[in-house]
Amino acid sequence: DQQVKQNSPSLSVQEGRISILNCDYTNSMFDYFLWYKKYPAEGPTFLISISSIKDKNEDGRFTVFLNKSAKHLSLHIVPSQPGDSAVYFCAANTGFQKLVFGTGTRLLVSP
Amino acid sequence: EAQVTQNPRYLITVTGKKLTVTCSQNMNHEYMSWYRQDPGLGLRQIYYSMNVEVTDKGDVPEGYKVSRKEKRNFPLILESPSPNQTSLYFCASSFGGRAGEQFFGPGTRLTVL
Numbered sequence: 353d354q355q356v357k358q359n360s361p362s363l364s365v366q367e368g369r370i371s372i373l374n375c376d377y378t379n380s381m382f383d384y385f386l387w388y389k390k391y392p393a394e395g396p397t398f399l400i401s402i403s404s405i406k407d408k409n410e411d412g413r414f415t416v417f418l419n420k421s422a423k424h425l426s427l428h429i430v431p432s433q434p435g436d437s438a439v440y441f442c443a444a445n446t447g448f449q450k451l452v453f454g455t456g457t458r459l460l461v462s463p
Numbered sequence: 464e465a466q467v468t469q470n471p472r473y474l475i476t477v478t479g480k481k482l483t484v485t486c487s488q489n490m491n492h493e494y495m496s497w498y499r500q501d502p503g504l505g506l507r508q509i510y511y512s513m514n515v516e517v518t519d520k521g522d523v524p525e526g527y528k529v530s531r532k533e534k535r536n537f538p539l540i541l542e543s544p545s546p547n548q549t550s551l552y553f554c555a556s557s558f559g560g561r562a563g564e565q566f567f568g569p570g571t572r573l574t575v576l
Contacts (some may be wrong), residue, residue: 356514384532394568394570395570396553397567398564398566401562401564403520404563441506443506445563449494449496449565450508450511450563451508452508452522453498453505453507455503455505456505
């Protein structure tokens, strides 16, 4: 049973535009949510996180929004750059350092 | 440089031949974990360790063993590999921050024939 879902396997945007990656979860007890970026032949790298008591967290071009009532979070990248092309994983912290990951969304940013 | 290292990076083996994938971190992290990544399934946790000599099963532990004799090392052992264990494996470690941020190794691509 997938507790964290990323329903879009891929997303294509043009350079300079906004990329919006979505994630849904089922358990309202998750206390933190994280986004990871993964390039081919590399391990995932941490991008940004948000506490369940917040609704927004921003770090440079990256902003994560959390809608607890809808059990939905999204990652906004503005402006998108070709170097942002990667697979993005959403994850939830279930407690005690345990992360549950979504299936990933492949983002392609074209020049 | 702070990092998580894994060896080997690529491995092709045959069914039933025992193998070990090593993982080491130099950040003095207490928490370490193993994941496998499969198409359409994302990253799934195999085993994790909260500290030396403390390990527990993740979501897909069948066919795997781990040990944590030293803080920096967390090897993954496949006693009798089978083709359904063909996957991309990642080791990760964490300093125990509130968000649960984990640092990942570069991955080991395993093929079991």
